[in-house]
Amino acid sequence: MLSISNLHVSVGDKPILKGLTLDVPAGEVHAIMGPNGAGKSTLGYALSGRPGYEATEGSVEWAGEDLLALDPAERAARGVFLSFQYPIEIPGVPALTFVRTALNAQKRARGEEEVAAPAFLKLVREASKALKMDFDMLKRPLNVGFSGGEKKRMEILQMALLEPSLLILDETDSGLDIDALRIVSEGVNALRRPDRAMLVITHYQRLLDYIKPDRVHVLAGGRIVASGGPELAHQLEAEGYDKYLPEPA
Numbered sequence: 589m590l591s592i593s594n595l596h597v598s599v600g601d602k603p604i605l606k607g608l609t610l611d612v613p614a615g616e617v618h619a620i621m622g623p624n625g626a627g628k629s630t631l632g633y634a635l636s637g638r639p640g641y642e643a644t645e646g647s648v649e650w651a652g653e654d655l656l657a658l659d660p661a662e663r664a665a666r667g668v669f670l671s672f673q674y675p676i677e678i679p680g681v682p683a684l685t686f687v688r689t690a691l692n693a694q695k696r697a698r699g700e701e702e703v704a705a706p707a708f709l710k711l712v713r714e715a716s717k718a719l720k721m722d723f724d725m726l727k728r729p730l731n732v733g734f735s736g737g738e739k740k741r742m743e744i745l746q747m748a749l750l751e752p753s754l755l756i757l758d759e760t761d762s763g764l765d766i767d768a769l770r771i772v773s774e775g776v777n778a779l780r781r782p783d784r785a786m787l788v789i790t791h792y793q794r795l796l797d798y799i800k801p802d803r804v805h806v807l808a809g810g811r812i813v814a815s816g817g818p819e820l821a822h823q824l825e826a827e828g829y830d831k832y833l834p835e836p837a
């Protein structure tokens with residue numbers, strides 16, 4: 589269970605999250621929707637422990653632990669995984685090498701044995717096949733020259749191998765055509781498990797036709813201002829966020 593209570597997060601001196609409270613039980617998928625600049629990405633960064641996103645007040649508990657007391661590597665070792673809105677490109681590092689390094693770093697942090705090359709290749713071949721990825725693409729530098737859909741599949745592949753327990757998807761739908769959206773959604777849906785919680789951050793309702801959320805929350809002005817079932821996403825699509833925006837001063 590993810591339990592966020594009265595969370596305040598500042599970037600520099602600027603308060604962005606201002607008393608955000610949210611519970612996500614294990615096994616559930618919750619969607620976070622909201623206008624641009626509401627603080628959705630900030631929430632993802634704060635949960636993953638990105639430097640510069642400082643929690644000034646409130647608490648975050650994950651699987652019975654104080655998440656805010658852990659550094660980013662410790663959070664990753666406990667299965668916190670943030671899928672970026674804008675995946676990074678790493679010239680010179682083949683995607684395969686990157687994924688293997690990440691996987692083995694996580695194994696070490698968990699006190700587990702590293703995966704040997706043959707076993708790793710077998711894992712990746714299976715995972716890439718399920719995502720309809722061309723295996724040869726994984727020999728190329730990470731994300732360099734990959735299309736939007738290929739970058740997203742790359743992230744889903746990493747996720748599948750790293751077996752996260754708390755999964756945060758930040759606008760995974762941006763820049764995807766319909767086929768890519770379906771493949772990514774199927775990849776995400778395949779990761780649903782009773783002991784996993786997922787936060788799906790999105791600007792549009794479209795993704796939620798494929799990844800069916802248990803709950804939908806509206807984030808505006810740094811707080812959760814409304815919560816409901818999947819019908820709330822349809823309502824937002826039809827009506828927009830106007831009624832949740834702060835009154836102009």
Ligand code: ADP
Nearest residue numbers: 599602604622623624625626627628629630631
């Ligand atoms: P969303 O993902 O909902 O569009 P963000 O979390 O990206 O919103 O941003 C929330 C607010 O925080 C915005 O006003 C944005 O300009 C500001 N912000 C985010 N990151 C930084 C940063 N590194 N420095 C200064 N302001 C930032």
Ligand code: MG
Nearest residue numbers: 623624625629
């Ligand atoms: Mg944004």
Ligand code: MG
Nearest residue numbers: 628629630673
């Ligand atoms: Mg964002």
